[in-house]
Amino acid sequence: MALYENVFIARQDVPATQVEALTNQFAELIANQGGTVSKKEYWGLRSLTYRIKKNRKGHYTLLNIDAPPAAVKELERTMSINEDILRYLTVRVDELEEGPSAVMQRASEKSDRPSGDRDRGGWGDRPARRERPRFGDDSAAATATTGDEE
Numbered sequence: 001m002a003l004y005e006n007v008f009i010a011r012q013d014v015p016a017t018q019v020e021a022l023t024n025q026f027a028e029l030i031a032n033q034g035g036t037v038s039k040k041e042y043w044g045l046r047s048l049t050y051r052i053k054k055n056r057k058g059h060y061t062l063l064n065i066d067a068p069p070a071a072v073k074e075l076e077r078t079m080s081i082n083e084d085i086l087r088y089l090t091v092r093v094d095e096l097e098e099g100p101s102a103v104m105q106r107a108s109e110k111s112d113r114p115s116g117d118r119d120r121g122g123w124g125d126r127p128a129r130r131e132r133p134r135f136g137d138d139s140a141a142a143t144a145t146t147g148d149e150e
Contacts, residue, residue: 004065008088009058019059035067043103052086064096
């Protein structure tokens with residue numbers, strides 16, 4: 001059997017419990033076709049880059065699949081019929097990732113950061129500008145030296 005990663009985006013107005021039910025339905029479909037789903041990751045409600053079918057956000061979910069190609073084809077057919085699914089992408093991979101995906105690792109890194117009064121950088125961190133002579137400033141002309149005076 002081949003290894004696949006499948007990511008699908010569900011509509012924003014679908015509740016998270018229904019997205020979980022969809023995920024279980026797709027996993028059951030794969031199991032009925034003789035495959036297995038080794039990992040299900042719900043990435044949450046995220047903003048879309050551009051509007052898809054009048055939706056600005058979508059529920060993202062990742063499935064790691066070990067199944068025959070016919071099972072994946074049936075999964076994609078089912079996803080294309082389902083009106084709650086905006087987009088899906090299935091990619092064949094050489095090996096499946098163990099542990100959390102890159103998206104989940106990034107989310108956990110964000111949650112590890114201290115919240116509240118964190119320093120965001122900006123203008124407060126800049127050192128003071130040293131004074132530069134301005135046009136017509138006599139004090140600057142007096143301090144300027146030339147190489148001819150020695």
